[in-house]
Amino acid sequence: MIQGDYFDQLMSALNQSAIVSITDTKGKIVFANENFCSLSGYSLPELLGKDHRMLSSSYHKPDFFQNMWETLKKGQVWTGEILNRRKNGEYCWVQSTISAIVNEKNEVVNYVAIRFDITQMKQTQLLLAESSRLASLGEMASGIAHEINNPLTIILGRLTIAQKKLERNDPPAIVTKELQTIERTVFRISNIINGLKKLAREGSFDPTEEFDMVQLVNESHDLYAQKLTASEVKFSFDQTEPIYVNAKPLQISQVILNLVNNSIDAIESLPERWINIEVTKQGDRCLISVIDSGTGIPAAIASKVMNPFFTTKDPGKGTGLGLSLSKKMVEDSNGRFFYDATKKNTTFTIDLELGQAKDKVA
Template sequence: MKLNRGGGVDLVQEQLEATQAQLEWERRGTDLNGELLRSAADSSEEDTVYDLILRLALSELPWEVGHVLKVADGERPALCPTSAWGATSAAGFQAFHEETIRGTFAPGQDLPGRALATGKVEWSTDLATVSGSQRGDSLKMIPPLSAIAIPIAVEGKVVAVLEFCSRALLGATGDLNRVFEVVALQASMLVSSKRACLREEQHRGILASAARLVTIGEITAGVGHEIKNPLSSIALTTEVLKRMVQGGVRDTGTLLEQIERLESSIARANRIVTDLQSISRDASNDPFAPEKVSDIIAETVGLCSARLRRSRIELLVPAIPSEWSTECRSSQVSQVLLNLISNSHDAIEGSQGAWIRMEVSEGEDAYEISVIDSGHGVAPEVAAKMMTGFFTTKPPGKGTGLGLSISRELMRSHGGDLRYETGARNTTFVARIPKRQGGVRSASNAAEHA
């Protein structure tokens, strides 16, 4: 059947074309969002989300130049241009670039400022004539620039604006507008989630430091006593030496014996202070370095033995082959062992014949360091929850419930793990630590320390 032109056919044809155009925009919008989601999932930085939108929008949509402005912190919000720029054709945009990077945009000012004020996608088919434009005069020299400004909002507040620009006359069609609204929404969600991850990381960092400080607080009480012993010995030996010299003792052997006693007391006090300094530092950014397992255990024992002695808990430590070594952040491993020993201390303190035993075994790729105490295991309902942050059975003010969860995280950051041994005769926790760290970073660390 043939219909007359100028009548229904034209109308149908027009509608068909409009529908096709709409479908095409929707396809592009979907592609853009899909790609944005896929790529952004791998990146941890908020800025990479903006870079991605720039890159994808410029490859999919008819814009020639795009850039990012971020809201600067301050009393009044204002948009500052960033160094994130993308272009399919840079020619002809010199004036736009120069004028844009020069200033900031207050709410309502120029096109980005309008998007900041309204929180909506804003358009212009001639950037030079936008009201309140600070770029207008210089842009009048070049052919009209179409532009679009897309706000990215987090928790209802605009945090950034993306501006795209083209020499083609790109009008505010509803379809293109919708594509950008969806992209803006998607980007807002991605930026929000990146910020939430960052906040969580910072939060965990603060909690980890708090837990480290608690451990340090607990051990410093013992260390004070521990340092007093060599210091009193130094005072006593110095007195003895003085009297010997005053009394005319000239026997070199006797004098040397006292001097050696002095040296050993000084060395002991020195080691305690060094160990304490090492465990008190925040090692989270330290590189992994080869350490002897025996040194890590000795450092740990040095810091907790006084406290255990005072609580009449016997500490049994095995002899460890000196060639056993692991690539690690030794103070973090010490911190884990101190947490385990501290838990054991709390569980068995005051019980008859209380003891804590450490054991170390060598596997093919890893060592297992066990902390065993004279207790008879943890009740199943406690064991099920004890590795979760903030779970504690201790009275308020005594435990935060972070020791085990942070210790497990520290071991996992080493590629190892921390587990509770169910069914063991005595309460047993096992820290597994790999001998070597995989990947490029630790390989270069290993080279540095070789």
């Protein structure tokens, strides 16, 4: 009797604090507690006999749930974060732990899912990410203004020259040459502004897509080119052959911007200042490495650099969120982000899945 009371108390505590559901082996809901009904917006009769696809937000790729079911069928416990869609259309994040219930023959008869609402936590993470992202853009602002002002000066100068040549009735070919210079310069300004507009948009909910990583690195360069020049940092990126990856381009661009910003700050007092970006294939993976002239990070610091709010920068120069959020952004693209301690110079690497167009010719 005492054991029964204890069990009832445990179940009561669980039902009060957690979101609980039980399904059959085909994933059909056979039980849902009040918290589940409250969070989803569906009544118990509406839920019974249905599967969790009725809560689908379409945020996760099909292989996300395929991997979940493969884990469960192996008899293992699955844990992960899921974005659901309530009956009223609102979205909510849950931290889920799902495990099998077996009978006396060790056969799976049901699956039980214990969930906790982490929507507020995820919203806080997004706010922190937004703060860090805007801080990075703020660091680039003066440099971007310079990058735009320089070509505008070129345009004005070339227009003046073209006007004088027209007044002198110079041959059309000579005037056309000036106009072509103006056209190229306008395209440069357009690329800078488009790059800035992309980064200014919040992209954590973007789906993964296939894109050329080499092109993305080249397009990102204009956003930090002036800061490189002002800090007298040599920059090199020699890859020209397209390499396609599956990821979220906006977030990967943000990570590269964060890494270059960090490198510029880290090597500002060194006599030799350079930054290289390398994009290489390794099996079915693409490795993007940002390498600078620093001689590495001490092991005691390297073990902490991915922790939120950890920073070695002077007060006012960093939030300590850059690397931890960069890691999260890369993981959102099903990738890996790490400090490579095996390299002679300071190296951070992004590891992404190669795209299907990996053999495509530009």
